[in-house]
Amino acid sequence: MTDEFDPRPEDLKQRVWESIQRDELPPSDDRGRMRVVMNNLVLHLHPSKVAKPTLKFTYTWGLGGLALLLIVLLSVTGVMLMFVYTPSPETAYQDMLNLQTSVWFGQLIRNLHHWSGNLLVIVAFLHLLRVFFTGGFRTPREFNWILGLALLLLVVAANFTGYLLPWDQLAYWAVTVGSSLLSYIPLIGEGLRNFLLGGPEVGAATLTNFYGLHVAIIPLTLMGIVSFHIWRVRKDTLTIPHTVDGKVDGDDGDRIEKVTTLPHLVSRELVFALVMTGAILLWSVWVNAPLEAAANPDHSPNPAKAAWYFMGLQELLLHFHPVFGAIIIPALGLGALAFLPYQRFDLSAEGVWFRSRKGRLIALVSTLTALIAVPLLVLLDEYVLDLPGMMPNLPTIISNGWIPLAVLLLLLIGYYDMIKRLFRSTACEARQGIFVLLVTAFIVLTVIGVAFRGEGMALMLPWEVL
Ligand code: HEM
Structure with a gap:
């Protein structure tokens, strides 16, 4: 027996590769190209172009x-x-x-x-x-x-x-x-x-x-x-x-x-x-x-x-009633994220990092605002404010839950309105500003919790925590 009529390529490397990959002759027409696509592992996972x-x-x-x-x-x-x-x-x-x-x-x-x-x-x-x-x-x-x-x-x-x-x-x-x-x-x-x-x-x-x-x-x-x-x-x-x-x-x-x-x-x-x-x-x-x-x-x-x-x-829990810190606020955040794509938005901004030039500026301002405001609010709540003590007749779920949440939501609405007026921004850019503010706030809270909370969860400097 000779391999005279064996259609496989003579080069061993090529034959091993084809046995794995199932690549065939270069396509010369549409059907040929389709066959290569169907037989190719990579092109099952990716589009051909x-x-x-x-x-x-x-x-x-x-x-x-x-x-x-x-x-x-x-x-x-x-x-x-x-x-x-x-x-x-x-x-x-x-x-x-x-x-x-x-x-x-x-x-x-x-x-x-x-x-x-x-x-x-x-x-x-x-x-x-x-x-x-x-x-x-x-x-x-x-x-x-x-x-x-x-x-x-x-x-x-x-x-x-x-x-x-x-x-x-x-x-x-x-x-x-x-x-x-x-x-x-x-x-x-x-x-x-x-x-x-x-x-x-x-x-x-x-x-x-x-x-x-x-x-x-x-x-x-x-x-x-x-x-x-x-x-x-x-x-x-x-x-x-x-x-x-x-x-x-x-x-x-x-x-x-x-x-x-x-x-x-x-x-x-x-x-x-x-x-x-x-x-x-x-x-x-x-x-x-x-x-x-x-x-x-x-x-x-x-x-x-x-x-x-x-x-x-865990940091939120130190400032809010547990039902708010552990459940309501995270659920609101997740709900807002899930609802996000179903809102009306500016289609022309697709594929543009931060939507527009103005969007970039607003994102920067919102990052800085959160970097300054969140530590200040944490310090205020830790050393100055004692909401349950100031409203002893109210259940703590109201004094340390509904009331601070309502105040924060009002502040957010005020911030949204301010961004829209100050920068004459579109709703899309202003919403992005709110998103940046909240994401930065979450990251700052995580850093405070990890690096600035020591014994008894008291606030301290990072080298005292370690
Ligand atoms: C285990 C986690 C995940 C894996 C393995 C994964 C994988 C991928 C890959 C490979 C792409 C295409 C290339 C790229 O954009 O880098 C992609 C795109 C995408 N991912 Fe994910 N992803 C994950 C988590 C997420 C999360 C958390 C979100 C948002 C909530 C998300 C939303 C999207 C969307 C919407 C696209 C299309 C984006 C576009 O067309 O520009 N993915 N993902």
Whole structure:
């Protein structure tokens, strides 16, 4: 037998590549091109062509792709960790010690998983900001924005459930504090907390519940929604970056140039993924994930803080009645975010960072306003104002809940009105100003909670906290 009639290419490299990729002869007609698209793995995930301006790195900052990469890293390292971990209070902490001391590269795998998880919270949040500031949530992408919000909540839930698994003091008390926020939900809060914890306190049942949520339920839901999210990005296409003058960014002509996904987009994605994997690996080689003493339910650390991504909420709780700090204000924030794409907006601002030149100025003013006003309000409430003491006859839910919330909402309305008059701005630019103000306020509250709250949750300087 000779291979005289074998149609496969002679070059071995080419044959191996084709056996994986199913690439065929270059297409010469529409049907041929279609066949290549159908047979190509990359082109199942991406469209065959993308608008050239969307390749500009400083438009998306690669944040959606980075979130995806982190999910892959988390899945791989998470499965490895499962080989050495048993979710029981008797063994969990010892498993962590063994992993770090007796398992080859165990510490590194744990570090990679820990830092990728924390980074994912930040990256998903930054991606949300990018989408908001470039108007990526507008028609037809409203529902994809909602899917994104669900993803952000799932990412936080995955981090929160994973936090408990090392079963050290940090884990035990952060979960005790974090889950106590649930009990402030009227009527069902206590029941919900008991259901999640598997009893009134954090214990063996909590570890089993959190493990199930962390390794199966949350990842499966997350992957399902991520697939839907990416599919929608593909179908809706990415928004096209525009300059403040309304021109397509990075394209001279009026027509938007299209380029083939292979190699233009895929090569950029590969380089970015490699650089980011390298950076995360380096960080994980140098910085170990924290592990404190084994969990001790009888000894609460002082202060007992929630995980860092809940510190903004914990800080709110220090200033408001718990129902407001833990439930009403966060629910209002989430509700406003979910409702955002369904409002009327200025279509011409799509793809323009911060909407317009004026929008940029308003965003800057709003950032500065929040940077100054929030610390001042925190200091005022801490050292000067005592609302429940000033209104002793009123229930605290009114004196320390409804009244300060109403005052803050009035201030916000006043600020919105002032922006509109002072800058003669559109509703779209002024709404963006409010968004920037609130996001900066949330970040400032988180920083205060993490770095400026020490023993007894008293305000102090960062070096006194550490
Ligand atoms: C696990 C989290 C997430 C993953 C893996 C993810 C992935 C992606 C990717 C790969 C893209 C396209 C490229 C890019 O914009 O960087 C994208 C676009 C988009 N994402 Fe996400 N995303 C996540 C979270 C979110 C969140 C939290 C939101 C907002 C609430 C969101 C809303 C959107 C929207 C609306 C687009 C289209 C934007 C446009 O066309 O300009 N995503 N996402």
